[in-house]
Amino acid sequence: MSIQSSPGATTTVAGALARSENVILGFASFVIGILFWYAVTRAGLVKLPGPFQVVSRSADMMANGQIFTDILSSLRRVFIGFVLGAGAAVPVGFLMGWYKRARGLIEPWIQFLRVIPPLAVIPLAIVTLGIDEAPKIFVIFLASFLSSVIATYQGVISVDRTYINAARVLGASDGVIFARVVVPASIPFVLVGFRIGLGSAWATLVAAELIAAQSGLGFRMQQAQLYYDLPTIFVSLITIGILGLVMDRIVVWTESRLTQWQERV
Known part of the structure; x- marks a missing residue:
């Protein structure tokens, strides 16, 4: 048999x-x-510096606990800024994509802000928000928001009209179509926006920690620059890369679970 x-x-x-x-x-x-x-x-x-020098400096920073303090500080800033930015981008992106009038009102402002580098907002953030954690998180929030909102908007307007028309023929209301057709079809775009937003958040971190920071990976790199301490700069760079990669893989894993219906190459 x-x-x-x-x-x-x-x-x-x-x-x-x-x-x-x-x-x-x-x-x-x-x-x-x-x-x-x-x-x-x-x-x-x-x-x-070679790999062995960087590993040696990394061991020293672990022994005195410096690297862990910097990681926690930077992770907290990136996480809060990214969550706030992505959380605001999703409803705004859906609003722009679903309602044409909202698109006409909001999209010019989004495009206007997109051409202004988030780093250019740092002086304004310092003047208006002070030098505590608020301006650092705001700059990261802005970078994450602008990267994620366009992807979400693009996801909504890219939904196949055949699905929407078929749902209407079956008697579905606009609310049902939005919840059961548009949102699921937009999820891959939303998660791609999250990945881009995460990259923007980490890319903005170093500049954000210029604002009177006392700890953080970006702050440590800036301090090491003053003394031409290349091994410490490399340790911070590699740590940022590893943390960013881990967070990106988490988003990819989430995407694979939420979009199992999607055909993949």
Whole structure:
């Protein structure tokens, strides 16, 4: 008697193999990058600290607890600014995409603000909000909001009109169409906006911590710059990259769970 595997089981196995391959390729890429970094610094082609110097400085910063204080400070600022920015971007993006009049009123302001770099708002933030945590979080909030709102808006206007028309033919009201058709179809765009917003939040962090910060990865880099302390700068850079990558993977994992209906390459 022959045993035939079901299509679902085949798909599961193929997905597991693809994930394993991605992990292996990612690890190989990491190893190659470290070896290239070591070879370049060892040969003296660039005046940068090598991997062993950076690891040694990282161990020192862990031993005195400095790195953990900086991580917690930066994570708190990025998390609060990003959550507030993305949380505000979703309803505004849906409003712009669903109601044409709201789009006409709001979109010019969004486009106007988008061409102003969030870093240019720092002087205004200091004058109006002081030098405590509020201006730092506000700058990160603005960067996250402007990155996420456009993606959400684009998701709404990109919904296939066939789905909306079919729902109307079946007697669905506008509220039902919005909740059961538009929102689910827009989720991939919303989550892509979150990923872009996260990147913008981390990119803005260093400049935000110029505002009278006493701790944080960006603050530590600025202090290290004054003393030409390249290993400390590298530790902070790598830490920001790792934290940003972890948060991005969380969003990707969430997207894969919320959009299982979507065909993927």
